[in-house]
Amino acid sequence: MxxxxxxxxxxxxxxxxxxxxxxxxxxxxxxxxxxxxxxxEGKMLAAAFFSGAIAFVSGSVWLGLLAGIGASLALSLVxxxxxxxFRGNQLISGVAxxxxxxxxxxxxxxDWFGQGGRTPQLAGAxxxxxxxxxxxxxxxxxxxxxxxxxxxxxxxxxxxxxxxxCVPAAWWLxxxxxxxxxxxxxxxxxxxxxxxxxxxxxxRFVAVGICGVLCGIAGAYxxxxxxxxxxxxxxxxxxxxxxxxxxxxxxxxxxAMLACLLFGFLEAASIRFQGQPWPGIGRVPVQFMQALPxxxxxxxxxxxxxxxxxPKASGLPYTKER
Amino acid sequence: MTFMTKLLGASAALAxxxxxxxxxxxxxxxxxGKFDKSFNESAFAGATRWxxxxxxxxxxxxxxxxxxxxxxxxxxAEAGNNPIVMAGFGFATALDEVAxxxxxTKFVIxxxxxxxxxxxxxxxxxxxxxxxxxxxxAMASKTGTVGFIGGMDIPLIRKFACGYAQGVLAAxxxxxxxxxxxxxxxxxxxxPVKGSELTLAQISQGADVVYAAAxxxxxxxxxxxxxxxxxxxxxxxxxxxxxxxQVLTSMxxxxxxxxxxxxxxxxxxxxxxxxxxxxxxxxxxxxxxxxAALVTADMQAAVDAASAQIASGELVVHDYMSDETCPGLxx
Numbered sequence: 001m002x003x004x005x006x007x008x009x010x011x012x013x014x015x016x017x018x019x020x021x022x023x024x025x026x027x028x029x030x031x032x033x034x035x036x037x038x039x040x041e042g043k044m045l046a047a048a049f050f051s052g053a054i055a056f057v058s059g060s061v062w063l064g065l066l067a068g069i070g071a072s073l074a075l076s077l078v079x080x081x082x083x084x085x086f087r088g089n090q091l092i093s094g095v096a097x098x099x100x101x102x103x104x105x106x107x108x109x110x111d112w113f114g115q116g117g118r119t120p121q122l123a124g125a126x127x128x129x130x131x132x133x134x135x136x137x138x139x140x141x142x143x144x145x146x147x148x149x150x151x152x153x154x155x156x157x158x159x160x161x162x163x164x165x166c167v168p169a170a171w172w173l174x175x176x177x178x179x180x181x182x183x184x185x186x187x188x189x190x191x192x193x194x195x196x197x198x199x200x201x202x203x204r205f206v207a208v209g210i211c212g213v214l215c216g217i218a219g220a221y222x223x224x225x226x227x228x229x230x231x232x233x234x235x236x237x238x239x240x241x242x243x244x245x246x247x248x249x250x251x252x253x254x255x256a257m258l259a260c261l262l263f264g265f266l267e268a269a270s271i272r273f274q275g276q277p278w279p280g281i282g283r284v285p286v287q288f289m290q291a292l293p294x295x296x297x298x299x300x301x302x303x304x305x306x307x308x309x310x311p312k313a314s315g316l317p318y319t320k321e322r
Numbered sequence: 323m324t325f326m327t328k329l330l331g332a333s334a335a336l337a338x339x340x341x342x343x344x345x346x347x348x349x350x351x352x353x354x355g356k357f358d359k360s361f362n363e364s365a366f367a368g369a370t371r372w373x374x375x376x377x378x379x380x381x382x383x384x385x386x387x388x389x390x391x392x393x394x395x396x397x398x399a400e401a402g403n404n405p406i407v408m409a410g411f412g413f414a415t416a417l418d419e420v421a422x423x424x425x426x427t428k429f430v431i432x433x434x435x436x437x438x439x440x441x442x443x444x445x446x447x448x449x450x451x452x453x454x455x456x457x458x459x460a461m462a463s464k465t466g467t468v469g470f471i472g473g474m475d476i477p478l479i480r481k482f483a484c485g486y487a488q489g490v491l492a493a494x495x496x497x498x499x500x501x502x503x504x505x506x507x508x509x510x511x512x513x514p515v516k517g518s519e520l521t522l523a524q525i526s527q528g529a530d531v532v533y534a535a536a537x538x539x540x541x542x543x544x545x546x547x548x549x550x551x552x553x554x555x556x557x558x559x560x561x562x563x564x565x566x567x568q569v570l571t572s573m574x575x576x577x578x579x580x581x582x583x584x585x586x587x588x589x590x591x592x593x594x595x596x597x598x599x600x601x602x603x604x605x606x607x608x609x610x611x612x613x614a615a616l617v618t619a620d621m622q623a624a625v626d627a628a629s630a631q632i633a634s635g636e637l638v639v640h641d642y643m644s645d646e647t648c649p650g651l652x653x
Contacts, residue, residue, distance in 0.1 A: 004526075005526070008522075008523075008526045012519055012522065012523070015519070016515070016519065019515075110355070110357065114357055115357060116355050116356075116357040116358040116360075116362075116363065117355065117358075118538070118541070121541075121545065121564065222515060226515050226518060227514050227515060227518065227541075227542055227545060228545050229541070231512055231514050231538045231541055231542075232512055232538065233509065233512045234512060234513070234514055234515065234538075236509045236512065236513040236515070236516070237509060267516075267519075268519065271502075271516065271519045271520050271523050272523045272526075274502045274503075274520075274523075275500065275501060275502060275653075276527075283652070287475075287506060290505060290506060
């Protein structure tokens with residue numbers, strides 16, 4: 001296996017990890033504040049549709065991105081209303097959002113575009129284009145570092161870089177600011193936060209809102225950067241993989257990135273090496289390669305990660321004592 | 323009182339229109355929906371063509387769930403619609419039960435075989451059409467490596483892949499074929515992101531023509547192929563227009579012809595086993611203004627010659643589903 005194959009594999013890993021990472025960080029904020037969010041998948045799907053639809057109608061990918069974030073935020077608000085204001089079951093609300101998004105996107109798409117629940121293909125300014133980073137010309141000739149920079153680092157869409165920046169930003173926000181401290185406290189011991197005179201409800205709504213924005217970006221990435229339009233159910237379970245990565249990472253931003261990169265890498269590897277002979281082993285059946293990510297997940301989770309403990313108050317609606 | 327008369331009038335009108343529906347043909351679309359840009363839409367196109375040409379009317383329904391299959395069949399049969407066409411292999415079980423209860427009604431099922439005296443089973447020779455586009459792919463390829471991306475890993479999709487591989491090797495015996503499947507669950511039909519990644523992986527292995535038989539996933543394949551400047555091949559309906567000048571051709575499966583023929587035959591429909599292959603225009607490759615520049619006269623001549631040989635039975639394309647093996651391609 002040569003350097004180029006590795007670089008292409010890495011390139012593919014970055015592309016596939018980005019939506020996982022954004023959704024994973026979205027779940028991180030929500031669950032750190034004590035709100036379980038099964039509805040990551042649905043929010044991504046709704047965002048994918050609305051970003052694709054608005055980008056097509058307006059011809060501007062930025063308006064599409066805003067529309068995607070808006071749609072995801074709206075679903076987040078529904079989740080917040082059900083699980084914070086009315087203290088409903090957070091899992092049920094999340095599942096409902098997934099169903100709502102799966103059905104609604106197809107129905108609205110059919111009504112607007114009449115193309116069997118998909119948006120028309122996007123072109124030009126209605127899509128995120130790959131960005132070539134500066135100095136590729138100069139560095140490109142340097143052995144090893146050059147190809148790494150040109151192939152691996154440069155040439156992704158804006159959202160890939162944004163997602164990478166979100167990781168330190170999330171870490172700083174959660175662990176280095178007063179807001180972050182309060183947010184984490186709300187997920188561990190909301191009564192204590194309440195006693196200190198801080199609104200639990202407001203903090204949780206803010207957390208759910210951040211979750212909505214990040215899911216919106218993830219959905220928009222699928223429809224307007226990786227693909228050129230929306231197709232029904234195009235998230236294909238990525239929201240759930242992000243949830244698994246979140247548990248893997250024990251609700252911490254940097255491990256979350258590593259977990260998402262691992263999942264992305266496994267998917268990329270299963271795609272890249274499908275049907276190719278392996279040195280010393282021979283041809284590996286397709287089914288094995290496709291099962292590999294799941295097998296490794298089980299092995300890693302059972303053997304190496306250890307106990308993952310969720311924030312104490314997550315899943316519990318907060319009731320003020322009277 | 324006036325309300326009562328209106329109501330009675332309305333129900334009388336309804337009864338009349340129900341009477342008029344007698345012996346009108348009916349069509350049931352599968353879960354993908356009437357406008358799926360593929361299978362069902364093609365069936366709808368066939369029904370519409372019949373209606374505009376003959377001035378006749380037909381009854382139709384789009385299914386929303388699996389549970390409605392038998393209900394829809396019985397409703398049309400009770401209403402006197404004849405023949406009743408259903409698009410999709412999912413109807414087999416329901417039809418097997420219903421057909422015996424309505425011996426005077428003719429049923430047509432597409433993509434599946436149901437052994438009843440009043441049922442016509444229409445299946446397509448997808449391997450023959452895939453053989454032709456495989457030849458085109460091999461002739462258009464400059465690297466000598468071509469790709470195939472299937473949706474869900476089922477025998478039907480392997481049948482596409484197998485026919486394609488035979489066609490590729492017929493045109494260029496030294497060609498390399500990379501065949502990948504998107505997944506093993508129904509989600510594989512709607513995962514364009516994975517379709518894109520598979521395409522990029524095949525490109526990095528040297529492929530410069532990819533054939534997608536993967537439903538919605540194929541949209542991602544065609545898009546990435548166009549973005550990367552290589553050629554792609556569409557499936558089921560003519561998808562050449564999706565990226566003009568960058569889709570080499572499409573393997574067409576003329577579901578519309580099957581529906582049109584059934585509607586035209588009406589109550590005199592011949593029942594039994596019906597194979598739609600190259601010989602009777604059931605499958606083929608698409609040539610229009612969008613890909614005219616890509617298919618040279620030589621390529622067209624070679625493919626048309628092979629097409630004639632297959633139609634006359636001189637050349638036999640191996641059908642994967644007949645014995646679950648494929649010469650020239652291992653899965």
